[in-house]
Amino acid sequence: MWERSHAIASLYDGSAPTVKRLIWRLGKKPVSGRFPWSSFAPVIILTMPLHWKRTVAAAATVALALAVLAGCAPERVPATGSPSPTASVSATPVAKPKNFFNKTQYSLTDPTSIWVVVNKLRPLQPTNFTPTLVTLDVPHVSAPQMTQEAGDALLKMFAAAAAAGAGQLQIQNSYRSYNVQVNTHTSLVGSLGQAAADAQSARPGYSEHQTGLAVDVASYPSKCDIAACFGQTPQGIWLAANSWQYGYILRYPADKTAITGYIYEPWHFRYVGVALSTEMHNDGIETMEEFFGLPPAPDYATATG
Numbered sequence: 001m002w003e004r005s006h007a008i009a010s011l012y013d014g015s016a017p018t019v020k021r022l023i024w025r026l027g028k029k030p031v032s033g034r035f036p037w038s039s040f041a042p043v044i045i046l047t048m049p050l051h052w053k054r055t056v057a058a059a060a061t062v063a064l065a066l067a068v069l070a071g072c073a074p075e076r077v078p079a080t081g082s083p084s085p086t087a088s089v090s091a092t093p094v095a096k097p098k099n100f101f102n103k104t105q106y107s108l109t110d111p112t113s114i115w116v117v118v119n120k121l122r123p124l125q126p127t128n129f130t131p132t133l134v135t136l137d138v139p140h141v142s143a144p145q146m147t148q149e150a151g152d153a154l155l156k157m158f159a160a161a162a163a164a165g166a167g168q169l170q171i172q173n174s175y176r177s178y179n180v181q182v183n184t185h186t187s188l189v190g191s192l193g194q195a196a197a198d199a200q201s202a203r204p205g206y207s208e209h210q211t212g213l214a215v216d217v218a219s220y221p222s223k224c225d226i227a228a229c230f231g232q233t234p235q236g237i238w239l240a241a242n243s244w245q246y247g248y249i250l251r252y253p254a255d256k257t258a259i260t261g262y263i264y265e266p267w268h269f270r271y272v273g274v275a276l277s278t279e280m281h282n283d284g285i286e287t288m289e290e291f292f293g294l295p296p297a298p299d300y301a302t303a304t305g
Helices: 002-011 016-028 037-046 050-072 148-163 178-192 194-200 228-232 234-246 274-283
Strands: 168-173 214-220 248-250 268-271
Touching: 148 168, 148 234, 148 248, 148 268, 168 234, 178 194, 214 234, 228 234, 234 248, 234 274, 248 274
Parallel strands: none
Antiparallel strands: 168 214, 214 268, 248 268
């Protein structure tokens, strides 16, 4: 091997014609049927001029880089008949913010406010307050007087109950003045005693009926008037489920005596406006005391009123 390399080196003088002659001579004398280029490559490169060496070095660098990149390329996976399943990514649910309800929109103490809260700890101010009233054209037992807004809503509610097949309704009691409440409560105290009378009738100046926003409803014709059984009549069942749509709430629900101070009265409905009745219905809150965060009012602050 050394002798051949030395012979080639002695023949090579760096000129292009000499290289051609050298290649031709080596090509005429193949070894084992092919020319052993790898045996003479080191000698040829060493004997090349400088600019040739740089060219060969650059070519070698490029070849090496291509080889490295080819080795780094990801392995190709043959396509199959069905695509590979991909994991489904479900979006994280975002809680919808609750609409803000302004609990200060109306006064809770002004007797002209549809949100005025009247109970055994919150008398009307003044106690002899008289609202502006209208007379309603509906069946009634006592004078059918209420405020305009509450009365208009009541007419719609009565009509809706009849249209739904719940039956006809009438007003048993609506507005009662301070003086009428004096007579009503005094009569009950005489027949039932103070404690029993206070459990089902407000003292003068503490009655919702005096605001013109409250109404005692009865079936028409009369059935279970001013009695717990009214809650089981078609009218009572419909009102308990649907009155909120017309701005009314069942003011004294069952099992809320410790909060409202009154026994279950399925006939007593209070107008508060559709906004508040809807909010209370959606929140599952039955009493105004609970909704507005007011203290329970199971009894009066003083022994007599």
